[in-house]
Amino acid sequence: xxxxxxxxxxxxxxxxxxxxxxxxxxxxxxxxxxxxxxxxxxxxxxxxxxxxxxxxxxxxxxxxxxxxxxxxxxxxxxxxxxxxxxxxxxxxxxxxxxxxxxxxxxxxxxxxxxxxxxxxxxxxxxxxxxxxxxxxxxxxxxxxxxxxxxx
Amino acid sequence: xxxxxxxxxxxxxxxxxxxxxxxxxxxxxxxxxxxxxxxxxxxxxxxxxxxxxxxxxxxxxxxxxxxxxxxxxxxxxxxxxxxxxxxxxxxxxxxxxxxxxxxxxxxxxxxxxxxxxxxxxxxxxxxxxxxxxxxxxxxxxxxxxxxxxxx
Numbered sequence: 658x659x660x661x662x663x664x665x666x667x668x669x670x671x672x673x674x675x676x677x678x679x680x681x682x683x684x685x686x687x688x689x690x691x692x693x694x695x696x697x698x699x700x701x702x703x704x705x706x707x708x709x710x711x712x713x714x715x716x717x718x719x720x721x722x723x724x725x726x727x728x729x730x731x732x733x734x735x736x737x738x739x740x741x742x743x744x745x746x747x748x749x750x751x752x753x754x755x756x757x758x759x760x761x762x763x764x765x766x767x768x769x770x771x772x773x774x775x776x777x778x779x780x781x782x783x784x785x786x787x788x789x790x791x792x793x794x795x796x797x798x799x800x801x802x803x804x805x806x807x808x
Numbered sequence: 809x810x811x812x813x814x815x816x817x818x819x820x821x822x823x824x825x826x827x828x829x830x831x832x833x834x835x836x837x838x839x840x841x842x843x844x845x846x847x848x849x850x851x852x853x854x855x856x857x858x859x860x861x862x863x864x865x866x867x868x869x870x871x872x873x874x875x876x877x878x879x880x881x882x883x884x885x886x887x888x889x890x891x892x893x894x895x896x897x898x899x900x901x902x903x904x905x906x907x908x909x910x911x912x913x914x915x916x917x918x919x920x921x922x923x924x925x926x927x928x929x930x931x932x933x934x935x936x937x938x939x940x941x942x943x944x945x946x947x948x949x950x951x952x953x954x955x956x957x958x959x
Contacts (some may be wrong), residue, residue, distance in 0.1 A: 666846075667822070667846075668846035668847040669813070669830045669834040669835070669846070670824050670825065670826030670827070670828065670830045670834070670835065671818070671822045671823070671824055671825075671847070672822070672823055672825045673822055673823075674819070674823045674825075674872075675820065675821030676824075679821045680821070684818040684820070684822070688914070695817075695819035696819040696822070706809065721827070737856075746883075764833070779863075
């Protein structure tokens with residue numbers, strides 16, 4: 658068995674390019690049910706404590722060039738009683754853009770949703786838009802998320 | 809350890825997209841020296857007995873969509889005494905195109921060459937050009953090759 662740590666070793670030549678379906682139905686589903694993941698390459702991070710550019714090192718997989726970084730993160734509520742999510746970091750904040758996209762299995766069963774967010778430096782409602790994009794995946798009826806960031 | 813067969817299992821989300829350097833310096837170098845390969849996904853085939861489209865199934869890696877197929881193959885000399893290579897199959901033949909490209913390590917050391925070939929159906933010197941491209945990698949001072957085909 659391969660070591661089951663965040664720094665699992667990936668054989669040369671392999672790149673992590675999962676489909677939405679693989680992220681949701683394999684990685685996130687196993688994560689929320691505490692099942693073992695074959696090659697456990699997705700790290701847990703606290704998204705409020707990391708800037709997007711910090712994720713490059715933190716979420717490195719293997720030795721190849723990488724333009725997407727994957728991580729698990731718990732949603733942090735802005736107010737204990739509210740439903741709005743606090744997506745601020747020290748340098749800026751993540752802001753949702755566009756519509757959430759439904760993710761279906763090939764047999765057309767809906768398994769979850771994908772939200773797209775953009776990183777702004779500064780403080781809302783001001784702030785300077787950046788090229789950092791995040792996709793946030795959630796399973797139907799669950800609040801644990803898997804997230805990918807790309808520049 | 810992962811099973812060391814041609815059908816090694818690849819965790820979900822991983823795709824085999826090796827660089828020229830990884831193909832030569834890791835996979836081919838280990839192959840010719842009979843060293844173990846971490847996740848032995850590259851099969852040995854007899855290129856004269858397989859048409860390019862047969863390689864799709866034969867050289868499948870994991871379950872994801874694939875546009876490149878990788879294999880090891882021994883060069884078959886056209887005539888026992890000659891240096892020309894027999895690259896004919898039942899349906900056609902592979903013909904070299906362009907110049908061979910030198911492959912360097914990042915420290916600029918030259919480790920091998922890459923030849924590009926195109927598949928023609930029919931018999932040389934006639935034949936109908938197809939969209940099948942093969943890259944043939946050879947280490948410096950060695951005759952064993954790794955080959956990748958793509959459509």
